[in-house]
Amino acid sequence: MAKPTPSTRDSRTAAEPLATFNRTERTLAFMVGGIVLLILACFIVMITGWLTLPRIPGDGIWPVALGVVYFGPPIAFVLMLTLLAITWTRKARQHRTEAR
Numbered sequence: 001m002a003k004p005t006p007s008t009r010d011s012r013t014a015a016e017p018l019a020t021f022n023r024t025e026r027t028l029a030f031m032v033g034g035i036v037l038l039i040l041a042c043f044i045v046m047i048t049g050w051l052t053l054p055r056i057p058g059d060g061i062w063p064v065a066l067g068v069v070y071f072g073p074p075i076a077f078v079l080m081l082t083l084l085a086i087t088w089t090r091k092a093r094q095h096r097t098e099a100r
Contacts, residue, residue: 022090028083032076039072 042065049056049065056062 025083025086025090028079028086032079032083035072035076035079038068039076042066042068042072 045061045065046069049062
């Protein structure tokens, strides 16, 4: 295996400043990610149920999984748009203050 070549640039001065996220942006991002993962898990559960059971029962986990599959994507989409609006607003304010 080849040896890694050391960088010729100083890593302390070459690094870009870290992106700053506020708590609201981080919370919204994790909410969107969690809802998307929950949607995928429920979608897999529903597909498995449809393929293995002759009839999906109306009790247990099935109504919850179907509800998440129906109502999860619009909620995730609205949260994603909210996150984009908050991020764009913060960036616009930051650029306005830097331009002064």
